Amino acid sequence: MELLSILWNIILIGLVIVPILFVAICVVLYLVTDPYPIVMRYEDEKTYRDSKTGARHKFPDLEQPFSVNLSVVVPAYNEEDRLPSMLEETIEFLEKRLQDHPSYKYEIIVVSDGSRDKTVKVAESFAEKYGSEKIRCLELVKNRGKGGAVRLGVQSSRGATILFADADGASKFEDLTKLEAALKGLVKCDPLTQPSEVSDQLALAIGSRAHLEKESLATRSVFRNILMYGFHFLVWLFTVKGIKDTQCGFKLFTRRAAKVCFQSLHVNRWAFDVELLYIAQKLNIPIAEIPVRWTEIEGSKVTPVLSWIQMGLDLGIIWLKYMIGAWKIKSDKVD
Incomplete structure (x- = not known):
């Protein structure tokens, strides 16, 4: 009993001290430097290679107004091994949809985030097979982080939904299809058949793995589970409320919602999802969280301890920067 009492006191002290330490570290980081500049692109990143002629096009x-129904942005850093099966x-799926709906148009933008392997060659081989109207490769000059890569890909998109x-x-x-159904419920029009109506609406639907959490708890170490719960606590404390899984890499935006959210995005690393949802909630943009199927694939770029600590620091930075007005949400006058 005495041991349990000591452990409980340690936990209570930790719940108080950890947030204070995060705030203190964030204040120091803010005073020293701003490690999260808005991501700009080099001239070489403003064009893609035409699969037929080899010419570069902007x-x-x-x-600009949308010109395809759906854009799929795929951030990829050294993904030559895992990217082919994902693209296939x-x-x-999209080609089958095209058969059922001949007027439907899509594009896939693979954003090579400063990859040093054959990621670009893999993406361009698919572009040669299916055409650059359907598949394009945005090759970043240097690594920007997942958030920076997604942002530049979204800003290069033509879709009514992204x-x-x-x-x-x-x-x-x-x-x-689950995300599209949820989006339809939010905007009262069908993303599949009414792209014009959907494009100008404000809404997003996000995939969630929260329903799989019980299974994952049994397979992870106690330490990793503690880190996970600590991250969830910090997300709730500093930024996003009411979202069970902020980190699932499967999120669908209307074109207008993407424009509004991404133009204020600062975080370039793993916690960028949290800032996106934070911005959306501050602007009262409707969000639907939908359970999706998910399978862990070998080759993850996330380092369990360092990445979780880094994301925790990012959460504190997001909270502090917006609280003191160092970062501003540009479209705070959304209708």
Whole structure:
């Protein structure tokens, strides 16, 4: 009993001290430097290679009207091994949809985040097979982090709706239909058949693995479970309320919602999802969280301890920066 009492006191002290330490560290980081500048692109990153002619063409801008139903943005850092199967699954689903709906148009933008392997060659081989109207590769000059890669990919998109999906294929792509159904419920029009109506609405639907948490608890170490719960606590404390899984790499935006959220995004690393949802909640943009199927794929770039600590620091930074006005949400006058 005495041991349990001591452990309980340690936990209570930790719940008080840990947030204070995070705030203190964030204040120091803010006073020393701003490690999260808005991601800008180099001139070489503004074009893609035409699969037929080899010529370079300029990527469109998110400010322009949509010209395809769906854009799929795939951030990829050294993903030559996992990317092919993800693209094959995605294309198979979208090509089948195209057969059922001949007027439907899609694009896939693979964002190579400063990859040093054959990620770009893999993406361009798919572009040669299916055409650069359907598949394009955005090759970043240097690594920006997942958040920076997703942001630049979204800003190069033509879709009435924009999905970002991880290159590992951990999420079943056909669960896109679940996100589209949820989006339809929010905006009262069908993303599949009414792209014009959907494009100008404000809403997003996000995939969630929260329903799989009980299974994952049994397979993870006690330490990793503590880190996970600590991260969830910090998310709730500093930023996003009411979302069970902020980190699932399967999120669907209307074009307008993508423009509003991504133009204020600062975090370039793993916690960028949290800032996106924080911005959306501050602007009262409707969010639907939908259970999706998910399978852990070998080759993850997330380092369990360092990445969780880094994400925790990012959460504190997000809270502090917005609280003191160092970061501002640009579209705070959304209708």
